[in-house]
Amino acid sequence: MSPAVSYRLATADDALCIGALGTQVWLDTYATEGIRPALANVVLEHFSPHAVSVTLSQADVSVVVAERAGHLVGFAQIRLGVDHPHTNAEASAELERLYVQERFTGQGIGGALLTQSEDLACERGARVLWLTAWVRNTRALAFYPRQGYEDTGSTFYCFNNEHFENRLFSKRLAD
Numbered sequence: 001m002s003p004a005v006s007y008r009l010a011t012a013d014d015a016l017c018i019g020a021l022g023t024q025v026w027l028d029t030y031a032t033e034g035i036r037p038a039l040a041n042v043v044l045e046h047f048s049p050h051a052v053s054v055t056l057s058q059a060d061v062s063v064v065v066a067e068r069a070g071h072l073v074g075f076a077q078i079r080l081g082v083d084h085p086h087t088n089a090e091a092s093a094e095l096e097r098l099y100v101q102e103r104f105t106g107q108g109i110g111g112a113l114l115t116q117s118e119d120l121a122c123e124r125g126a127r128v129l130w131l132t133a134w135v136r137n138t139r140a141l142a143f144y145p146r147q148g149y150e151d152t153g154s155t156f157y158c159f160n161n162e163h164f165e166n167r168l169f170s171k172r173l174a175d
């Protein structure tokens with residue numbers, strides 16, 4: 001029988017492994033044509049142990065980690081108080097990251113991390129959880145609607161004079 005997956009809130013000690021897993025999943029997802037300097041810069045900037053430690057220390061951020069047999073296999077990161085760009089929603093939170101290591105996808109871990117993120121956001125006062133997904137990330141584009149998220153339009157992520165179209169998804173959380 002394969003080991004069970006457990007979930008908990010991240011602590012400062014998780015920064016190193018979150019950074020490593022984040023690097024792996026981010027490159028698998030976004031560096032679809034290989035690595036170029038702009039991508040290398042972004043990934044090293046966002047997932048260095050220092051950068052992740054800073055993120056984990058922020059009061060408006062919560063991170064849930066998924067572990068199996070003592071190893072990190074996925075994580076979800078939400079940030080409270082970030083308005084949804086397309087609505088003047090009441091209190092909103094953004095799902096900034098939902099990353100599952102490739103070999104553990106399709107086993108319900110992403111869905112469980114998302115549900116826990118919604119519960120956390122709701123407990124902390126958010127009434128809407130929203131996120132953006134790259135238009136070429138077909139798996140994510142299919143995943144969120146099946147988790148009850150509504151596609152509310154497009155938005156662009158810009159860095160180094162490059163523009164990446166994303167779809168915006170949002171879900172009302174239970175009152």
Ligand SMILES: CC(C)(COP(=O)(O)OP(=O)(O)OC[C@H]1O[C@@H](n2cnc3c(N)ncnc32)[C@H](O)[C@@H]1OP(=O)(O)O)[C@@H](O)C(=O)NCCC(=O)NCCS
Binds near residue numbers: 100108
């Ligand atoms: C998108 C992502 C988070 C989904 O995570 P996941 O762990 O694969 O999600 P789940 O396993 O909960 O759901 C995926 C599918 O597996 C199915 N599934 C869930 N549990 C299952 C199980 N025990 N056995 C078989 N299939 C299962 C689900 O029904 C779901 O099917 P659907 O997409 O047709 O609805 C993951 O693919 C990922 O990390 N991708 C790379 C990073 C990324 O793109 N993140 C999102 C950025 S916006």
